Amino acid sequence: MPLRAALFDLDGTLVDSLADIAAAMNHSLAEHGLPTHPVAAYRHYVGEGVVVLVRKAIPAKRAELQASVLAAYRAYYEEHLFDHTQVFPGLPDVLEQIAADGVRLAVLSNKADAFTRRLVQGLLPGVPFAAVYGERSGVPRKPDPTAALGVASELGVAPANCAFVGDTAVDMNTARSAGMYGVGVTWGFRSADELRIHGARALATTSDELLSILRSA
Structure with missing residues (x-):
C-alpha cells in the first residue's frame, strides 16, 4: 500500500x-x-x-x-467488564512489533465508547494506540465508513494506506466502504466464509499470520 x-x-x-x-x-x-x-x-x-x-x-x-x-x-x-475478558494470545506482541515498524495503531469498535476505552486501557496498557473509539453519539456505527475515515484523518494517513482488522462482516464492510485493506481474523466470533463473502482481502488464523499479513500489505 x-x-x-x-x-x-x-x-x-x-x-x-x-x-x-x-x-x-x-x-x-x-x-x-x-x-x-x-x-x-x-x-x-x-x-x-x-x-x-x-x-x-x-x-x-x-x-x-x-x-x-x-x-x-x-x-x-x-x-463485570473484566470478569473473563482476555486479550487473544499473541496479539500484544503483534501490536508491539507493527508499532515498532512505524505503523500507527487505533481501535474502532461498536461497543460503547466508555467500555471500549476501559477495556483497552485495562488489558492493553502498553500498546501505543494513537486513537481509541467506541460507539459515540452523533457518529454512525460501523459498517458506515464515517468513523473509520475520521480515524484515518486524525492519524494523518490516507485510507488506502490503512488496514482494518476485524472478525465480522461489519468490519469487512467497513474496510471496503472506507477504501481500506480489510483483514479478517478467524479466532473471533464469526466464520472465515463470512469474512470472505464480505470482502476480506486477507485472512489470519493465528497472530503470527496477522503479523505477516500486515508487514506484507
Whole structure:
C-alpha cells in the first residue's frame, strides 16, 4: 500500500469478551423474566452495537422491554467488564512489533465508547494506540465508513494506506466502504466464509499470520 496505519475492531478481534457480554445480557434478561441464551448464540448477536444486541436477545413480542433491558445490561456489564475478558494470545506482541515498524495503531469498535476505552486501557496498557473509539453519539456505527475515515484523518494517513482488522462482516464492510485493506481474523466470533463473502482481502488464523499479513500489505 504501503501500510502506515492499522485500525482494529475490539470484541472478537483483540479481546475475547463473549462470556462477559453473554453473562451481562443473560442477567438482564432473567431479571425481566425473559428467556436467556447460550453463550455461543451471542456470536451472532454482537458486532452492531448494544441496541442491536438487545433487540436480537429479546423476543420480538416483548420489544417494549428493550429500554429497560438495555439499562440493566449496561449497569451489570459496567461492574463485570473484566470478569473473563482476555486479550487473544499473541496479539500484544503483534501490536508491539507493527508499532515498532512505524505503523500507527487505533481501535474502532461498536461497543460503547466508555467500555471500549476501559477495556483497552485495562488489558492493553502498553500498546501505543494513537486513537481509541467506541460507539459515540452523533457518529454512525460501523459498517458506515464515517468513523473509520475520521480515524484515518486524525492519524494523518490516507485510507488506502490503512488496514482494518476485524472478525465480522461489519468490519469487512467497513474496510471496503472506507477504501481500506480489510483483514479478517478467524479466532473471533464469526466464520472465515463470512469474512470472505464480505470482502476480506486477507485472512489470519493465528497472530503470527496477522503479523505477516500486515508487514506484507
